[in-house]
Amino acid sequence: MIHIENLSFRYKNGRKPALDNISLTIHEGEFLGIIGGSGAGKTTLSYAINGVIPHHFPGDFYGSVKVANTDTFDTTPGRLSLKIGSVLQDIDSQMVSSVVEDEILYGLENFSVPGDEIEERLLSALEAVGILPLRYRAIDSLSGGQKQKVAIAAIIALRPKVLILDEPTSELDPKSSEQIFDLLKELNEKYGITIVVIEQKIMLLSEYVKKLAVMDKGRIILSGNVRDVLGHSSELEEIGIHCPRVVSLSNSLRDRGADVGGVWINLDEAEAGIRRLIYD
Amino acid sequence: MINLQNVSFSYNNEKVLSNISLHIDKGEFTAIIGSNGAGKSTLCRIMNGLLKPSSGTVTVNGMDTRTTKSSILARHIGFLFQNPDRQICKNTVGEEIRFSLDIAFTDKSMIEKRLFETLSLFDFDADSNPFHLSRGERQQVALASIIAAEPEILILDEPTTGLDYVECMKIMSIIKKLNDKGITVIMVCHDMEIVLDFAQRILVLAEGRLIADGETREIFKMEEILRQASLLPPQIARLAARFGFDDVFYVDEMTDIVLKRIKNRRKRTG
Numbered sequence: 001m002i003h004i005e006n007l008s009f010r011y012k013n014g015r016k017p018a019l020d021n022i023s024l025t026i027h028e029g030e031f032l033g034i035i036g037g038s039g040a041g042k043t044t045l046s047y048a049i050n051g052v053i054p055h056h057f058p059g060d061f062y063g064s065v066k067v068a069n070t071d072t073f074d075t076t077p078g079r080l081s082l083k084i085g086s087v088l089q090d091i092d093s094q095m096v097s098s099v100v101e102d103e104i105l106y107g108l109e110n111f112s113v114p115g116d117e118i119e120e121r122l123l124s125a126l127e128a129v130g131i132l133p134l135r136y137r138a139i140d141s142l143s144g145g146q147k148q149k150v151a152i153a154a155i156i157a158l159r160p161k162v163l164i165l166d167e168p169t170s171e172l173d174p175k176s177s178e179q180i181f182d183l184l185k186e187l188n189e190k191y192g193i194t195i196v197v198i199e200q201k202i203m204l205l206s207e208y209v210k211k212l213a214v215m216d217k218g219r220i221i222l223s224g225n226v227r228d229v230l231g232h233s234s235e236l237e238e239i240g241i242h243c244p245r246v247v248s249l250s251n252s253l254r255d256r257g258a259d260v261g262g263v264w265i266n267l268d269e270a271e272a273g274i275r276r277l278i279y280d
Numbered sequence: 281m282i283n284l285q286n287v288s289f290s291y292n293n294e295k296v297l298s299n300i301s302l303h304i305d306k307g308e309f310t311a312i313i314g315s316n317g318a319g320k321s322t323l324c325r326i327m328n329g330l331l332k333p334s335s336g337t338v339t340v341n342g343m344d345t346r347t348t349k350s351s352i353l354a355r356h357i358g359f360l361f362q363n364p365d366r367q368i369c370k371n372t373v374g375e376e377i378r379f380s381l382d383i384a385f386t387d388k389s390m391i392e393k394r395l396f397e398t399l400s401l402f403d404f405d406a407d408s409n410p411f412h413l414s415r416g417e418r419q420q421v422a423l424a425s426i427i428a429a430e431p432e433i434l435i436l437d438e439p440t441t442g443l444d445y446v447e448c449m450k451i452m453s454i455i456k457k458l459n460d461k462g463i464t465v466i467m468v469c470h471d472m473e474i475v476l477d478f479a480q481r482i483l484v485l486a487e488g489r490l491i492a493d494g495e496t497r498e499i500f501k502m503e504e505i506l507r508q509a510s511l512l513p514p515q516i517a518r519l520a521a522r523f524g525f526d527d528v529f530y531v532d533e534m535t536d537i538v539l540k541r542i543k544n545r546r547k548r549t550g
Contacts, residue, residue: 037444038414144362145316170442171362173315173470175510200444203473203515240446245473245515245531252535258542267515271522278541 001162001194002026002049007063008218009044009053018044020218022063026196028161031188033205033226034198036215037240042198043089045215046164049196050086051077068161082111085160089167089198091147094154100126100134100142104154111158125157128183130176144171152180156187162194163187169201177201181208203244206230207266214241231263246270253277281306281433281464282327287336289319289326296322298488299336306432309456309465311475311496314485315510320468321362323485324435327466329353340433355384358431362438362468364415364422373413374399374406377425384429398428401454416447423451427458434458436467440474452478472514476500476529484509497529 002025009019019041026032034042047053051072054061065072068083088094097103104125108118126132129149139147148171155163163184169177185208187193199205205212206226213223216239222229230236233243233251250264250273258277264270282304289297297319304310312320325331326338329345338345340353361367370376377398381391399406402424410421423439434455440448448471456478459465469475475482475496482499484492486509492499499505500513503521512518520528520537528534 037446038416143316167442171316171438173510174472174512176316200442240444242445246519248531249516249519249534252531253538256535256539258539267519267522270519274519274523274538277538278545 001028001030001068002196003064003066004048005064005066007048007065008060009048009062010060011044012058014059017218018059019048022218022220024213024220024223026194028194029188029192030211031184031195031209032197032211032213033209034196034213034215035200035202035205035241040215041218042215043166044218046086046166046196046198048072049162049164050084051075051080081158081160083160084162084164085155085158087148087151087155087163087165087168089170091144091151091171094151095139095147098139100131100137100139100150103139103150104157107154107158113158121157121159125153128156128186129153130179145173145176148172149176149180152183156183159191160193162196164196166198167200168197169199169204177204184208202241206244206247214239226265227263230265233263281308281341282466283337283339284326284333285337287326287333287338289322289331290334291322296488297326297333300490301336302483302490302493304464304466306464307459307462308481309459309479310467310481310483311479312466312468312483312485313470313472313475313509313511318485318509319488320485321437322488323483324359324437324466324468328357328359328435330359354431355429356431357433357435358426358429360423360426360434360436360439362441364418367422367425368410368418371409371411372406373404373408373410373421373424376410376421377406377428380425380429394428394430398424416443419443420447420451423454427454431463433464433466436465438468438470440469440471448474472500472512476514476517484511486510497527500529501527 004022004024007019007022008017010017036042048065055077067080095103096106104122108121126135129152131149131153134146148168152168169180181204184195188195209226212226212229213220214229222232230243230247233247236243246264249270250260254260260273264273284300284302287297287300312323314320326333329350332346341356345353368376370379377395381394385391402420410418439451455465479496482496483490484499484505491508492502492505500517506513514529516531516534517529520534525537528537
């Protein structure tokens with residue numbers, strides 16, 4: 001679905017490359033989490049996938065990015081948006097309307113969705129994100145978390161093949177964050193939508209995504225299934241990535257002689273592992 | 281230090297805070313937790329006098345916030361906004377910090393001394409443009425300009441949102457050091473691991489009401505209260521609860537209890 005080959009990018013006037021020789025393949029139907037510290041290049045990589053780079057931000061671009069067999073260099077972010085829905089980190093810069101309903105209608109109308117389908121798509125998007133009661137609210141009266149939900153609803157209403165989200169839960173409380181990830185999981189499993197999500201909350205990611213890519217200084221330094229990546233917890237700590245505490249628990253028990261098997265990546269695995277240790 | 285007596289607050293007839301009474305003493309480290317829209321940011325603004333209660337009384341060091349100017353209260357309370365960009369107004373980091381120092385102090389040598397100390401504490405280049413810095417760095421600039429003025433109370437509205445782990449720990453360790461020196465800290469936070477590691481007391485808000493107020497570990501044991509506030513306890517506490525282990529919050533505590541159970545099982549099975 002997304003094929004990145006030897007991609008390097010340096011912003012105009014940038015001292016160092018923001019992306020440094022990245023190669024990454026994301027298959028159709030994957031649910032990938034991208035993690036890394038501030039300035040690691042995560043947002044820039046998302047821009048390279050949705051075509052904002054090289055079309056919007058000038059700079060030196062090497063290598064290639066293909067989305068559904070289309071080279072992003074040969075198309076426009078507008079055309080790419082028919083395939084890829086993006087939820088930006090800065091939600092305010094994404095909002096174009098003053099009322100919640102209009103924000104969702106804007107995309108639907110611009111994508112020429114048939115009139116009789118629009119109302120159904122609007123309602124199902126609002127409902128999926130849990131903001132149906134906010135339909136007629138003014139956007140500037142919403143909290144940061146509520147705005148994040150509006151932005152996500154506006155994108156999923158367009159039913160893209162790929163969804164790329166840059167820290168979609170940064171302003172959300174734990175319950176709402178889980179709600180957003182439950183929704184992403186459903187979109188991924190039920191509709192086969194490929195999902196790429198940049199997220200600082202690794203504990204949350206490891207409960208949901210199947211694969212992780214770790215970025216540091218513009219490079220992808222680790223990628224693979226969640227267990228393999230979190231198995232490198234000491235390397236991750238070195239670049240400032242803090243693993244979920246159940247990972248530390250399995251390491252701590254192993255270091256003190258318990259046979260934990262592999263690393264535990266989420267609550268359910270930790271529970272099963274401990275039950276095996278103390279009851280079997 | 282801060283006292284709220286039967287405080288309610290409404291925005292355009294919509295009740296945001298409902299009959300809140302609480303007292304915060306000098307040197308406490310208190311976290312305010314609750315879901316989006318529970319009234320956390322409003323409570324912060326009520327505490328520092330930016331908002332006046334619709335009913336009830338708020339006093340800061342004995343001063344009623346309704347009759348005391350915000351500028352006077354600001355000498356006692358440093359307030360960090362959720363979004364640093366609402367706060368930063370100068371073109372260099374040095375000017376930004378000096379801006380708050382010029383308001384707080386009249387003695388020139390004191391201003392220079394505090395500027396130097398603050399720049400070194402955060403390891404900042406005074407000439408850098410705050411708007412060219414990352415979100416995490418801008419958050420630090422905003423915090424630096426507040427603590428430079430040496431307030432007795434710090435109110436922080438989600439100081440770690442949008443930061444990576446390293447930035448988060450840098451900010452939290454600075455806040456912790458200030459608290460160790462006796463500065464009162466009140467912090468809104470969505471990250472329950474940070475709340476567990478740093479706060480001694482938790483205020484739980486749900487739909488504008490204060491539904492619990494107590495010691496951190498005690499609050500994290502109140503599953504029903506947390507559920508009402510749409511919150512979840514820290515990860516290890518949730519895991520421990522699945523086994524009925526009481527009062528277990530940290531990896532070390534969980535490791536000990538699991539190893540003990542393994543040993544007991546071996547003894548039983550001989």
